[in-house]
Amino acid sequence: MSKELPITERTRLRRKSERGYYDRETIDAILxxxxxxxxxxxxxxxxxxxxxxxxxxxxxxxxHASNAGRGLRAAEGTSVCLTVSLLDGLVLARTGLNHSANFxxxxxxxxxxxxxxxxxxxxxxxxxxDAFYPGRSTILRPMAESDLKQTALLSLPIEEASAKIxxxxxxxxxxxxxxxxxxxxxxxxxxMMPPVPDPRNLDGVEMPEHVTSIKFG
Amino acid sequence: MSKELPITERTRLRRKSERGYYDRETIDAILxxxxxxxxxxxxxxxxxxxxxxxxxxxxxxxxHASNAGRGLRAAEGTSVCLTVSLLDGLVLARTGLNHSANFxxxxxxxxxxxxxxxxxxxxxxxxxxDAFYPGRSTILRPMAESDLKQTALLSLPIEEASAKIxxxxxxxxxxxxxxxxxxxxxxxxxxMMPPVPDPRNLDGVEMPEHVTSIKFG
Numbered sequence: 001m002s003k004e005l006p007i008t009e010r011t012r013l014r015r016k017s018e019r020g021y022y023d024r025e026t027i028d029a030i031l032x033x034x035x036x037x038x039x040x041x042x043x044x045x046x047x048x049x050x051x052x053x054x055x056x057x058x059x060x061x062x063x064h065a066s067n068a069g070r071g072l073r074a075a076e077g078t079s080v081c082l083t084v085s086l087l088d089g090l091v092l093a094r095t096g097l098n099h100s101a102n103f104x105x106x107x108x109x110x111x112x113x114x115x116x117x118x119x120x121x122x123x124x125x126x127x128x129x130d131a132f133y134p135g136r137s138t139i140l141r142p143m144a145e146s147d148l149k150q151t152a153l154l155s156l157p158i159e160e161a162s163a164k165i166x167x168x169x170x171x172x173x174x175x176x177x178x179x180x181x182x183x184x185x186x187x188x189x190x191x192m193m194p195p196v197p198d199p200r201n202l203d204g205v206e207m208p209e210h211v212t213s214i215k216f217g
Numbered sequence: 218m219s220k221e222l223p224i225t226e227r228t229r230l231r232r233k234s235e236r237g238y239y240d241r242e243t244i245d246a247i248l249x250x251x252x253x254x255x256x257x258x259x260x261x262x263x264x265x266x267x268x269x270x271x272x273x274x275x276x277x278x279x280x281h282a283s284n285a286g287r288g289l290r291a292a293e294g295t296s297v298c299l300t301v302s303l304l305d306g307l308v309l310a311r312t313g314l315n316h317s318a319n320f321x322x323x324x325x326x327x328x329x330x331x332x333x334x335x336x337x338x339x340x341x342x343x344x345x346x347d348a349f350y351p352g353r354s355t356i357l358r359p360m361a362e363s364d365l366k367q368t369a370l371l372s373l374p375i376e377e378a379s380a381k382i383x384x385x386x387x388x389x390x391x392x393x394x395x396x397x398x399x400x401x402x403x404x405x406x407x408x409m410m411p412p413v414p415d416p417r418n419l420d421g422v423e424m425p426e427h428v429t430s431i432k433f434g
Binding site for chain 2: 038040068070079083087090094096097105107126132139140143144151178181191195198199206
């Protein structure tokens with residue numbers, strides 16, 4: 001059985017609660033399917049939503065930020081909301097307000113922790129590279145200490161989190177099914193296109209398998 | 218010339234400022250390319266980032282919410298941040314921390330206004346349908362007053378906003394170009410797949426052109 005997270009005031013789905021999931025298996029699958037996330041901070045009292053990449057290792061999600069950025073300053077010692085969303089389809093119904101979207105999303109609430117120990121930081125950042133491109137960290141020029149110093153690495157435990165999923169076709173009012181209106185769904189997919197090699201790649205350097213096999217979504 | 222927005226404390230790009238744009242042409246093109254957005258609210262002091270759909274009409278973006286939802290309550294009378302992001306590619310460099318992503322994003326700050334006048338509300342919601350599926354609102358069963366009552370419609374002026382764009386290949390340190398490491402980009406595209414008709418569509422109802430011609434991204 002996948003571990004169920006406790007439902008809190010912040011994670012409880014108030015509307016369409018049948019779309020809510022609180023088990024780690026569902027939550028982790030969504031986090032692993034989509035690196036892009038949106039992190040919400042409160043800066044000087046107003047919300048700021050910044051797009052960035054996240055990756056999961058065990059019971060935490062991680063993201064990095066510039067040590068000079070304002071997101072980082074806002075994140076230290078306060079709560080954030082990290083949201084991952086995948087658009088899976090457009091849902092066309094027989095009346096305007098029954099139109100919808102198929103999606104998978106996760107919201108994680110909590111107080112991020114800054115990883116400061118240099119070796120742990122390098123390990124985690126290599127873990128990010130390998131999460132996206134399996135094995136790639138081993139063929140790269142190792143990260144320099146100065147680069148590591150400029151980069152802040154934040155972690156958030158997957159403790160206060162929920163998933164929300166909508167799938168399937170349109171749901172219309174009974175009487176509307178008699179109308180001669182086309183309804184249905186248009187599935188949406190994030191597609192990886194053919195890789196574009198850097199013109200400055202050395203002659204004879206082959207494209208590794210971790211590039212051709214990338215799959216998100 | 219496209220209108221330039223004033224740069225504020227909230228919209229000024231502090232890092233990599235060459236990636237920042239403050240003109241309406243650039244901002245509008247990103248808003249129009251991607252309906253999915255993430256709205257950040259402050260609820261009971263903590264940030265909450267909710268995925269939803271936005272659409273633009275002139276100088277405002279709009280989104281709708283349940284009149285019973287907590288996002289709406291949070292939005293009334295306070296500031297929000299609405300962020301739209303498109304992932305355009307993965308950028309693989311020769312060392313870990315030079316890896317990046319190509320993207321287009323917009324952040325809009327401001328205080329949302331609730332549209333309450335029923336006719337204006339219906340017009341705007343039909344405008345949403347037509348923004349996504351040109352002409353579709355005219356073939357639908359008109360929205361019922363009761364449905365309209367359950368739906369709140371919010372607007373935000375595009376006044377305090379900025380765009381951020383990264384494109385192109387990896388940027389590595391001079392000495393790293395001598396390394397036999399494959400670098401390059403993997404373009405990412407949001408792809409519409411073949412539409413799936415609702416099994417309950419009436420016989421003889423053809424798929425309209427506004428379904429086959431959908432293009433986001």
